[in-house]
């Protein structure tokens with residue numbers, strides 16, 4: 326596999342360019358590092374035709390054949406892991422450790438999802454009747470992916486879509502198309518033509534996918550507002566949808582914690598992937614008895630973590646991935662400053678920095694209705710809030726349109742469990758965070774999403790049910806054709 330700076334789409338097993346191109350940037354230097362195809366509607370039609378044609382044979386493959394193909398994708402990534410990691414750091418900005426977690430995690434995910442299958446359920450098998458429910462593929466899946474974990478979140482869609490017998494068209498974010506385009510090219514050699522297609526382009530391309538008559542399901546990860554637009558336009562053809570959307574995850578810290586010991590864990594809960602993480606802790610509620618101590622330790626630990634170019638050794642946090650997001654994060658800094666909230670650390674963005682760098686910033690107890698608490702900044706600025714009453718902090722934690730993740734931290738395990746069970750979120754972590762697994766359902770409550778990824782529940786979302794009933798003792802011409810079960 327050639328990791329040169331030429332990028333093509335993969336459609337019907339062939340490399341394809343387009344009439345126009347889009348630039349891809351390195352966020353650590355703000356420089357253009359490649360041009361990628363900007364797909365036209367005609368390109369999308371070609372991908373849909375190829376995927377529909379390939380579906381005829383692919384939908385008839387056995388689980389073992391599909392598993393071989395999904396494992397082959399894992400092998401391709403593993404074989405080129407170093408090149409994928411370096412490219413991921415260049416296009417996304419994340420330091421090597423994060424790139425390694427994402428790339429090797431993708432290999433692991435593909436191999437684990439390849440073990441999943443949905444055999445037919447036997448509902449009844451008596452002397453006179455047999456009833457089974459089969460899980461049949463939907464057809465062509467359109468996968469629309471964001472820029473924070475471009476490879477892993479594509480894999481979370483590719484693996485189950487193919488294992489369920491669908492073919493797929495993946496559209497990476499216009500901000501991080503490079504690894505996905507290379508993955509498509511690399512997989513040409515190991516998959517039948519048309520089974521896995523990659524198209525690159527802007528947001529318009531995403532819109533065309535959501536209305537396309539030849540696409541049966543949209544698997545989408547991105548902003549809540551974009552998810553609503555996807556749902557609206559997918560309604561026109563009644564497409565199946567899975568929506569993995571935004572979050573404003575609370576973390577609740579009890580009074581019995583050891584401030585020094587917990588500070589690094591809370592730091593990474595909030596700032597992993599430079600806080601460009603759907604499940605980043607975005608509101609940190611600390612019991613008033615330990616608030617000052619936890620804040621002090623968090624400031625001290627944060628100062629030991631270097632922000633910089635992910636390609637440089639020793640960098641803990643990279644840049645903001647793209648200019649619009651950088652401007653959006655800067656708005657939260659301005660808003661905090663304008664309203665006189667106290668920065669316990671950071672607070673000033675150096676606009677002249679070489680890349681889109683933002684300092685780790687801790688905001689000391691801003692009001693509950695401030696923008697920094699109520700919204701999802703998706704950047705390294707964290708509000709830390711005081712609490713004293715358990716019922717009240719649970720109410721505050723749940724007082725959001727989002728319900729993606731949450732965490733609770735403390736030595737009193739009964740209290741940790743009791744609080745955790747009252748949090749309205751798709752994943753609640755107790756004394757740990759960001760533990761995901763291929764067998765573990767992941768998704769959001771409320772406006773954080775619809776449906777889930779991973780686990781057999783996630784796999785099922787790539788299927789239709791087909792219930793087949795057989796009357797074993799039919800006497801044609803006699804009696805009623807309807808009967809109760």
Ligand code: NAD
Nearest residue numbers: 470471472497498528531532547548551569570571572603
């Ligand atoms: P985004 O919504 O701007 O873009 C996501 C994708 O949708 C991109 O590929 C984009 O081109 C495409 N798109 C944009 N407009 C579209 C439209 N009208 N129709 C169809 N497609 C369209 O999101 P982003 O900025 O790339 O990602 C950040 C957001 O994603 C955050 O809110 C974050 O919380 C969320 N996120 C959620 C999860 C999760 O699993 N729940 C995971 C990662 C990120």
